[in-house]
Amino acid sequence: MNHRRRKALQTGAGLGTLGALIAAGLISPGDALAQDWKAAFETRSLQDTLKALGGTTAAESKDITITAPDIAENGAVVPVAVASAIPKTESIAILIDKNPNLLAASFMIPAGTDPNVGTRVKMGQTSNVVALVKADGKYFMASKEVKVTLGGCGG
Amino acid sequence: MADPMKIRATLQGDTVEVRVLMQHEMETGQRKDAAGKTIPAWHIQQVTATNNGKPVLSAQWGPAVSKNPFLSFKFKGGAKGDKVQITWTDNKGEKRTDEVVVS
Incomplete structure (x- = not known):
């Protein structure tokens, strides 16, 4: 031993x-x-990612706005911004449904910071962009489909 | 040492808008080189932002964030002359910190 x-x-x-x-x-x-x-970055399904982040279920919410193009010509650079109007938003995670690993980025929002973050992500193929918002201990989600004409992974 | 970040922090009303452009390869670990060998992952894992030392944002990133990452966020309670500091750490343990004054 x-x-x-x-x-x-x-x-x-x-x-x-x-x-x-x-x-x-x-x-x-x-x-x-x-x-x-x-661990959260290695998950391969929405449910697993949610679990790895410490949640169980996520309710659809209309208070989350995803700003992303409808059609992205270059999947390597897709601008995505997520804004949440849910009070007490604690964190925002950006997930790409059909990427090998879903979770692209997660942001912790301390009090005083606007729950509004923007970045650029890679997308392998046409897929849903999912925003997962944790507010007051609960999880909420919203999604938006982005069509990709040229994949961002591999190549 | 990695190249410096481009940071812009501007006060609009009572909100400070911060825009950052980092210089990083952001290799996913899924691509292969000409010889068919996998190129090891190399990407920024953690980003933290502070305003005069007070944390205003922290982020964890995976390899799916684009090369030379862009980040924008807004926070309240800042004033002109405040110092916004951004730090990133990648999965090789490399770090870079840059600072900008709110205008």
Whole structure:
């Protein structure tokens, strides 16, 4: 048996495994954080992504506005902006339905920041762009189809 | 060290609008080179923004964000002369921080 590993497990068994490991200098805080949400970026379905982000169900909402072109000529650069009018919006995630891994980006919105973010994403093919908004502990979603004439993955 | 970011922060009414253009390859890890070998993923994983030291946005990105990423967001409570600082960290642990004064 690997005794060092046993010991590490025991020390970290209580609360704050992550904290204990960081304190022990075993992993840097950056690594620990990366592990935390890395899982969400590796999911392959909407349901799994939602679960990895800590939600169970997401209700359709008309209060989320997705600004993206109807037709994107170049899938490598698709401008997407998401605005949420839901009060107490905590985070906004942008998902591309048919990409190998759905989650493209997730944004944490502290109080005082407008729940309105914009970026550019890659899209492999014509697909729905899904915005997942967490507000007051609940999840809401909206989607918009973007047609892609030239794929952004591979090539 | 990566190239500097282009950041613009402008005050409009009571809201500061920040627009950032970063310089990064954003390799997905799915493409193959001429020899058929997979090009390893290399992309920005985390972006944080602060205004005078107070966090105003943090983001986690996957490889699906476009090459040379663009980011825009707005926050309230800023004033002219405030310092907006953006930091990104990629999956190789490389970091870059740039600062701009709100105008």
